[in-house]
Amino acid sequence: MPIDRCICHKITFEELLHIAREKGLKTVEELQTENLGSTQCKLCEPYLRKMLETGQVSFPFGKY
Numbered sequence: 001m002p003i004d005r006c007i008c009h010k011i012t013f014e015e016l017l018h019i020a021r022e023k024g025l026k027t028v029e030e031l032q033t034e035n036l037g038s039t040q041c042k043l044c045e046p047y048l049r050k051m052l053e054t055g056q057v058s059f060p061f062g063k064y
């Protein structure tokens with residue numbers, strides 16, 4: 001099963017990327033400030049960084 005969402009915030013990376021682009025958010029810290037993702041267990045944080053860098057929204061399990 002790929003990693004494609006912030007489980008704590010119940011939101012997919014695809015949805016997060018869409019919102020980030022709409023709002024002009026470029027860093028994980030900005031997503032966190034807006035309380036959109038990665039404010040609880042933070043396991044999704046490295047994936048969100050990669051998502052913002054590359055636009056990738058689905059990651060093979062155990063890759064990062």
Ligand code: FES
Pocket residue numbers: 005006007008009037038039040041042043044045
């Ligand atoms: S999975 Fe994103 S904060 Fe827990």
